[in-house]
Amino acid sequence: MELVKHTGGCHCGAVRFEVLSSPDLHVFHCSCSVCTKKQNHHFIIPKSQFTLLQGLDNLTTYTFNTHVAKHTFCKTCGVQSFYSPRSNPDGYVAPHCLDPGTVRSITVEKFCGEKWEESMQTHKTIRDM
Known part of the structure; x- marks a missing residue:
């Protein structure tokens, strides 16, 4: 699989990162309570393909329900x-904070986060990532 280096960050520039991934992104539109409010889309990559370049001290984290998801965001x-x-x-x-120029295409797939447990059992794509 072809991999490219994507860079990105937050709005104010305090947080910067890079990821290695295909130029063709597979993105999930989740309908859970927090993703609905944030209009979040998921672009899942292994931790080994993510590098935080700057801003660790400017990050804070929100968790809820099972506290497994770590919703990290810029304090500024x-x-x-x-x-x-x-x-x-x-x-x-x-996906939403990647810098322009390295993404060739985006495929969006729906994920029913309102019925998270059931969806994880039946949704093969996200389960296998």
Whole structure:
């Protein structure tokens, strides 16, 4: 699989990261309570393909319910440029904060986060990531 280095970060620039991934992104639109409010989309990559370049001291984390997902965001601008999802706690997501120029295409797939447990059992794509 072809891998490219994507860079990205938060709005104010305090947090910067890079990820190695295909230029063709597979993104999930989740309908859980927090993703609905944030209009979040998931782009899951293994932790080993994520590098935080700067801003560790400028991050804070929100958790709820099972506290498995770590919703990390910038203390200054409030932007969540990446986080560790409940579906893949050893992975990271960051589609909306990637810098332009390295993404060739985006495929969006729905994930029913309102029925999370049932969806994880039946949704093969996200389960296998």
